[in-house]
Amino acid sequence: MTENIEQKPQGVLDEAHFVTNMQRLREQNGWSQGELARRVTELGFTNFHQTTISRIEKAERPVRLSEARGIADALGKPVDELLSTPESAAILEEVRTAVADVHRTEKRIWEAADAYESALASAEFVSSQLGERSSEVSPGSVDAGRLRYWLEELQKSIGRLPDAVIREYMEVRYGKHSEET
Numbered sequence: 001m002t003e004n005i006e007q008k009p010q011g012v013l014d015e016a017h018f019v020t021n022m023q024r025l026r027e028q029n030g031w032s033q034g035e036l037a038r039r040v041t042e043l044g045f046t047n048f049h050q051t052t053i054s055r056i057e058k059a060e061r062p063v064r065l066s067e068a069r070g071i072a073d074a075l076g077k078p079v080d081e082l083l084s085t086p087e088s089a090a091i092l093e094e095v096r097t098a099v100a101d102v103h104r105t106e107k108r109i110w111e112a113a114d115a116y117e118s119a120l121a122s123a124e125f126v127s128s129q130l131g132e133r134s135s136e137v138s139p140g141s142v143d144a145g146r147l148r149y150w151l152e153e154l155q156k157s158i159g160r161l162p163d164a165v166i167r168e169y170m171e172v173r174y175g176k177h178s179e180e181t
Contacts, residue, residue: 014083015062021082021089023057025075033057039074040067113162123158127151 008016026036034050041048045067055061063071072079081089130151137144 016059017085017089018063018068018082019057019059020086021077021084022063022071022075024086024090025077025082026053029075036071036074040070043070043073045070116162116165120158120160123154127154127158130154 022036026033031039032050033053037048037050037053048067048070052061052067056063056067068079068082072082075082081092084092130147137147
C-alpha cells in the first residue's frame with residue numbers, strides 16, 4: 001500500500017520539495033555534490049561536505065534550517081523557491097529565465113541604439129567635412145558620381161532615428177507597423 005503524499009504533514013512535504021529542488025538545481029548547474037558542498041562551505045558553513053549533500057539527497061538526514069539558507073544561497077535561489085513543489089519551482093525558473101532573457105535583449109537594444117546614435121553623429125561630422133572637400137573631386141569624373149551617390153545615402157542615414165529603423169524592421173518582419181502588434 002503506497003502512502004499518499006497529500007496525507008503527509010507540511011513539514012515533511014517541505015523537506016521533500018527542498019531536497020528534490022536542491023538536487024534538480026545542482027544537476028541543472030552541472031555541479032557534483034562535492035561542488036555544491038564546496039560552495040556552501042565558502043559561504044561560511046564549516047564541516048559541510050559532499051557526504052552531507054549525499055545523505056540529504058538520500059533522505060538519510062534532514063536539512064537543518066541554517067543549511068537550507070546556505071544551500072539556497074549557493075544555488076542562487078531564495079529558500080521559499082526550494083520549498084515549492086518541484087513542478088511549481090520548475091515553472092517559476094522557466095518564467096524567471098524568460099524575463100531575464102528579455103531584459104538582457106532590451107539592454108542590447110539600448111546599447112545598439114546608443115551605438116547607432118554615435119554612428120549618426122559621426123556621419124553628420126563626415127557630411128559637414130565633405131562640403132569643404134568636394135571640390136577635390138573632378139566634377140565630371142566617375143568618382144564624382146560615386147561621391148554623389150554616397151552623399152545621398154549618407155543624408156538618408158543621418159535623418160533616420162533608431163525608432164524609424166525599428167519600424168522598418170517591424171514592417172519587413174511582420175508586414176505592419178509596431179503599433180499594430
